[in-house]
Amino acid sequence: MDNVTIKMLAKELNLSTAAISKALRDSHEISDSTKQRVLELANRMNYIPNAYAGSLRRRKSNTIAVVLPEVADSFFSLAINGIESVAREKGYHVLIYLTHESFKREQDILKEFQSGRVDGILMSLTAETASYQHICALEAKNIAPLVFFDRVCDESNTAKIMTDDFESGYKATKHLIECGCKKIAVLSISNYLSISSKRLEGYKQALQDHSIPFDPINLIYCGNDADSNYRFIRKILHEKDRPDGILATVEKLTTKVYLACRELSLRIPDDIKIVSFSNLSAASLLNPSLTTITQPAFEIGKAAATVLFKSLDKKSFQLENIREVLPSELIVRGSTVSGQ
Amino acid sequence: MDNVTIKMLAKELNLSTAAISKALRDSHEISDSTKQRVLELANRMNYIPNAYAGSLRRRKSNTIAVVLPEVADSFFSLAINGIESVAREKGYHVLIYLTHESFKREQDILKEFQSGRVDGILMSLTAETASYQHICALEAKNIAPLVFFDRVCDESNTAKIMTDDFESGYKATKHLIECGCKKIAVLSISNYLSISSKRLEGYKQALQDHSIPFDPINLIYCGNDADSNYRFIRKILHEKDRPDGILATVEKLTTKVYLACRELSLRIPDDIKIVSFSNLSAASLLNPSLTTITQPAFEIGKAAATVLFKSLDKKSFQLENIREVLPSELIVRGSTVSGQ
DNA sequence: TATATTTACTTAACCGATTAAGTTATTTCC
DNA sequence: GGAAATAACTTAATCGGTTAAGTAAATATA
Incomplete structure (x- = not known):
């Protein structure tokens, strides 16, 4: 129970605790022979310094x-x-x-x-x-x-x-546009985060560069509850003028999109195309495999x-x-x- | 930089550090009025106790x-x-x-x-x-x-x-057998871990209960390197008497199996069936969706x-x-x- | 009224290491 | 040979709390 302390080493070797401490920290104030003895004993007694004593003293x-x-x-x-x-x-x-x-x-x-x-x-x-x-x-x-x-x-x-969030948002959107998407929804979890706004800026820039007007209705903010996110996404994909492209800025939302598409019998990528920010190693194994923006x-x-x-x-x-x-x-x- | 300490509170209130400490820990030795004063000042000065001082003393x-x-x-x-x-x-x-x-x-x-x-x-x-x-x-x-x-x-x-590793191994194997598998390989990462041996025991029991002899050749130990695991699995699936069922006891090996099957044009589940221990939330979205043993x-x-x-x-x-x-x-x- | 008890503190030791400031004994240098 | 420098320690303070032991005043008890 009681751990080996510097004090015990000191008593054993008839030295002061200061000498032990210095020997262990290889101070020039301690002779080589003493250092040897201290090190040897410390090893033999399996001395492990108390984590908090040093932290307290040395801040x-x-x-x-x-x-x-x-x-x-x-x-x-x-x-x-x-x-x-x-x-x-x-x-x-x-x-x-x-x-x-x-x-x-x-x-x-x-x-x-x-x-x-x-x-x-x-x-x-x-x-x-x-x-x-x-x-x-x-x-x-x-x-x-x-x-x-x-x-x-x-x-x-x-x-x-x-x-490079702006570029990523841009690249992803551009890719969707080039795949023929006309109405691209962005799934986001925050309108505060700078990564969100940068990705969004990239998205907007890509739209602009392809002469597609930006419509705020395509900005979809999801919350922290998986079920309500699912219902929300499902509702959006069920509407008449549903998006034909989705840029999911969060990995976890992608599952919901896939599930919603499956339930609504929307075919990916024929009816709707999806790009997701994701590091999922199984991305290539999904049905269909998932186009991703993968961060390092x-x-x-x-x-x-x-x-x-x-x-x-x-x-x-x-x-x-x-x-x-x-x-x-x-x-x-x-x-x-x-x-x- | 310098944080508020008990000493500073003590000086401010003309009390001993002991009194402060006891007041903060709501000791009966301190009067209510003093406790109030201490608490109020501690709040006002935004006192946060040093993490290591207390840890040291109280072990x-x-x-x-x-x-x-x-x-x-x-x-x-x-x-x-x-x-x-x-x-x-x-x-x-x-x-x-x-x-x-x-x-x-x-x-x-x-x-x-x-x-x-x-x-x-x-x-x-x-x-x-x-x-x-x-x-x-x-x-x-x-x-x-x-x-x-x-x-x-x-x-x-x-x-x-x-x-319930034994039962899980049993259930998974039984399921594969009932799906028609005759030669079920087990992918494992260890022959030391008790979870591995228990899952394996379950596997063996299921084989026995269905009168399938256990063949050690179907025990496949993978290591820690993703690439060599992949090559190894691919090699096994490429052999003439390849398994027709796979029980992956580790989530990360499943990706490798899917990839190898794809490369070898093995159809899942027609040519080979797969059950994996996995908590992957995307399991249902894989191509094909993955039968799992999912742990809580x-x-x-x-x-x-x-x-x-x-x-x-x-x-x-x-x-x-x-x-x-x-x-x-x-x-x-x-x-x-x-x-x- | 004298003693015991309680209240509300303070003092000082302590947790285990680090380190500034001594203290000898030995060596160096002029 | 005596002062200065160096080597190899020890002593004691310190980090910032906690807590056992002590104390003085107030209150209770006999």
């Missing part, structure tokens, strides 16, 4: 927080993989906080970080986040360096790792963590105005082009 | 660890959701450790827990784990209560939350966390010999029955 926890809406989403789970790969290499621990798209939770979580629990924060905003005081407060108080990934906060000027999720996580650790390794490193934009890829499959 | 971190092979897997990501939902309610923090199926990592991670970083551990073994000293050591030293979920360790007698992933995570917190809340609570078995469900779809 450093070797822990980062990842704040994100959801894990059960291939983009975020891959991003976590990327983050974890860097954190592990650096010997850091990773705390996970799920907001489940709740702004209140996001606020509570950030507030808790004032406890000094984490040295750095990686964050992707909730779909609800429309006010940024909690983020400003965090930054103003200089609590911990913050790096946004994917769902970044334009109102903050800390580091942001993102994909793992790389985004990795890049975000890498930038964060630059700041943690060197206090002078400035996160401000850092923007990394990684390209997404349009992968054309059967939901837009038959026979693919 | 309690309000943090649990989740040790698992992978997040980019719908079972595990849903389980994390379940765990997080309980942890959040209890005011605990969740550290995530990914083993990526590496035994060495699992050992290192467990060893680190001797630092007292976490109050409790939720764990799912790696596919490689065949030795259990690291787990015994953890338990012997009484470092933190440990609850296994899904990939449990039979050699330990701490709490285990699992699904969220509930498993939730149950595991609930049991762990029982032990954390009441030290006398015995985790030993606790076994909760939640039922999985066979969902018949198009990969075994055409037209589904």
Whole structure:
């Protein structure tokens, strides 16, 4: 039960705790022979330093927080993989906080970080986040360096790792238009998120470049409840002037679209074409296979963590105005082009 | 930068730090009027206790660890959701450790827990784990209560939350046999994991009950590398006496099977039928839709966390010999029955 | 009225490590 | 040979809380 402490090592070797501590940290104040003895004993007694004693004294926890809406989403789970790969290499621990798209939770979580629990924060905003005081407060108080990934906060000027959302929205829409779509609906989960608005801008630009007027009726905002999203989508696809193309900006909405199409006997891609932002590895196996905008999720996580650790390794490193934009890829499959 | 501490509150109110601490913890030693004053000031100054000071003194971190092979897997990501939902309610923090199926990592991670970083551990073994000293050591030293979920360790007698793996293996195999399969291959990732052997036992029992001899050649062990798994599966499906039924015990292998079938022009379910352990929400949208054994992933995570917190809340609570078995469900779809 | 108890605190030790500021003994240098 | 520098430690303060033990005043009890 009781773990080996520095005090026990000190008693055993007739040294002060200070000497042990310094020996373990390879201080020049300690002779090589003593260091040897300390190291040997520490190994033999299986000494593991108390995680919190050092954190308290040094005001450093070797822990980062990842704040994100959801894990059960291939983009975020891959991003976590990327983050974890860097954190592990650096010997850091990773705390996970799920907001489940709740702004209140996001606020509570950030507030808790004032406890000094984490040295750095990686964050992707909730779909609800429309006010940024909690983020400003965090930054103003200089609590911990913050790096946004994917769902970044334009109102903050800390580091942001993102994909080319405008271009992605543009590419996807252009592709749908070129496949013959005249009425393209955009499924979104937020009118606050900058990724949403950028994707939407890309969409609008593509329409404009192809002389299709933008009609706000084609903007469809879904919520957090899977069932009502399904019913909503189904209702829209059931209408007389239903869309003939769908751009789903969120992976989870695609399932609903497929199900609704199936139930309404709408043929994909003949009656309706679909492009979805998705990292689903089974995208190519769907019926029909799904045309996706696929983000480099793992790389985004990795890049975000890498930038964060630059700041943690060197206090002078400035996160401000850092923007990394990684390209997404349009992968054309059967939901837009038959026979693919 | 410098956070509000108890010392600052004490100075402000002309009280000792002890009084503040006790007031904040609503001790009977402090008068109501003083408590009021302390609480009011703490609120006003936005006092957030240092996360590590209390943890050090009280030897309690309000943090649990989740040790698992992978997040980019719908079972595990849903389980994390379940765990997080309980942890959040209890005011605990969740550290995530990914083993990526590496035994060495699992050992290192467990060893680190001797630092007292976490109050409790939720764990799912790696596919490689065949030795259990690291787990015994953890338990012997009484470092933190440990609850296994899904990939449990039979050699330990701490709490285990699992699904009915034998029955699932049985049901899946029986279904394949009833669909006409004569030669059913089992895709597995481990011959160590108890879930694997239980599923396999169920498979064998089903064969026996239907008078089909068990042939070890139908046992196919895949590794951790996606590409070589694919090539391996493809090779097997290319052979003359290829299987006519596949039971994939791991979600990620299913994609490979579908791809291999497509490349080899094997028709599912006509030429080959597939059942997979999977929590993929898109299972019904695959081409053909996938017959699955679906585990109650969220509930498993939730149950595991609930049991762990029982032990954390009441030290006398015995985790030993606790076994909760939640039922999985066979969902018949198009990969075994055409037209589904 | 004297003693016991309760109330509402304060003091000081403590959790386990880190580190600034000493303290010797030894070596270096002029 | 004596001052200065260096090596190899120790002492004690510190991080920010928690808590056992102590204390003084107020109240209760005999």
